[in-house]
Amino acid sequence: MSLFCCPICRAPLERGERSYTCPNGHSYDRAREGYVHLLPANQKHARDPGDDKEMAAARSRFLSADYYAPLRKALCALALEHAGAGAAVLDAGCGEGYYTAGLFGALAVAGRESRLAGVDLSKPSVRLAAKRLPHGEFAVASVYRLPVGRRQIDLLLNCFSPLALDEFRRVLKPGGVYLYVVPGPEHLWQLKQVLYERPYPNPEQAIPYEGFSYERIVPVEADLAVEGAALQDLFRMTPYYWKTPRAGAQRLAALDGLKMRASFRIHVFRREG
Incomplete structure (x- = not known):
């Protein structure tokens, strides 16, 4: 049985070789790569929502070069701490699967085969x-x-x-763990200094959420030396790509490389009751 349910009737889906089906007769074809489209037309807010093909490819190239490996390592350690054998793991906003694959691999190496699923709005990313x-x-x-x-x-x-x-509360089991990754205050600060005249730090917040207990916040820091095409890949995979004035983008394009600090915060929550 699949971790997915039917987006129309909410009945459990069964994964077959070529399609996902529910007991009420709804069926969803699997693409050649194995993924399935479970976004009904009335839930789409754009013709092709999410990251486009070029942005997904840029993120895949950058992450595959392991610039953000320290973050993946920290997430894998938390997965090993909180997920037992046979755990059901969901990556909500999985992108091109870099962290998803990391979690699966870490659990498998530890002898804890998991049931793992990922969802994203972007078809090229999925x-x-x-x-x-x-x-x-x-x-x-x-x-x-x-x-x-x-x-x-x-x-x-x-x-x-x-x-x-609301959805995270709904799908998590009582006692289940939620890992929420956000940028630290000075994440990619040196990049922002190139792009903007007056960059500002990201907020440092520890916000309690109803239905969750706060376990802890795990900081992750890494020094990066990003050169050549990888610098443009990083730019394209960030929100800055859509917000940067032309002058800032031109300043970045003139650089051969840039040293910067990557800063992340992993907020660890547990689902109550």
Whole structure:
């Protein structure tokens, strides 16, 4: 049985070789790469929502070079701390699957085979994720309408993706753990200094959320030396790409490389009751 449920009737889905089906007769074809489209037309707010093909490819190239390996290592350590054998793991906003694959690999090496699924609005990203991790389940879907049944998930990862608290509360089992990754105050500060005349730090916040208990905040810091095409890949995969004035983008394009600090905060929550 799949971790996914039908986006129309919420019945459990069964994963077949070529399609996902529910007992009420709804069927969803699996793409050649193995992923499934579970975003009904009436839930789409754009023709092609999420990251486009070029942005997904840029993120895949940059992350595959392991610039953010310290963050993945920290997430894997937390997964090993909180997920037992057979755990149901959901990456809500999985992108091209870099962190998803990391969690799966860490649990497998520890002898804790998991049931793992990832969702993202971006079809190009989900296609890359499915190719990266054939053992997982991946779907084009919204984190605000997760195609997952109530209280099915033991460990939920939300890395730089929208905060859909109502859905996260719904799908997590009582006692389940939620890992919420956000940028630290001076994440990529040196890049922001190139792009903007007056850069400002990200807020440092520890906000309690209803239905969750705060476990702790795990800081992750890394020094990066990003050169050549990887610098443009990093720029394209960040929100700055859409917000940067032309002059800032031109200043960045004139650089051969840039040393900067990556700073992350992993907020660890546990689902109450």
